[in-house]
Amino acid sequence: xxxxxxxxxxxxxxxxxxxxxxxxxxxxxxxxxxxxxxxxxxxxxxxxxxxxxxxxxxxxxxxxxxxxxxx
Numbered sequence: 001x002x003x004x005x006x007x008x009x010x011x012x013x014x015x016x017x018x019x020x021x022x023x024x025x026x027x028x029x030x031x032x033x034x035x036x037x038x039x040x041x042x043x044x045x046x047x048x049x050x051x052x053x054x055x056x057x058x059x060x061x062x063x064x065x066x067x068x069x070x071x
Contacts, residue, residue: 029063031057031058031063034054
């Protein structure tokens with residue numbers, strides 16, 4: 001194989017490797033909340049109140065939620 005052809009093939013393989021590794025580095029989950037806060041107004045002491053915060057994964061990888069705590 002001529003040296004010029006070998007160099008061209010090596011450069012092509014290197015470029016493909018770089019492109020594929022960059023694609024993997026950019027892939028990530030991304031959480032999007034429809035609503036980020038909610039005002040319960042006046043709440044009677046001892047009364048239980050709830051609210052549902054809807055969200056979705058707008059990223060291109062699986063979103064895993066761990067160690068969830070109320071704030």
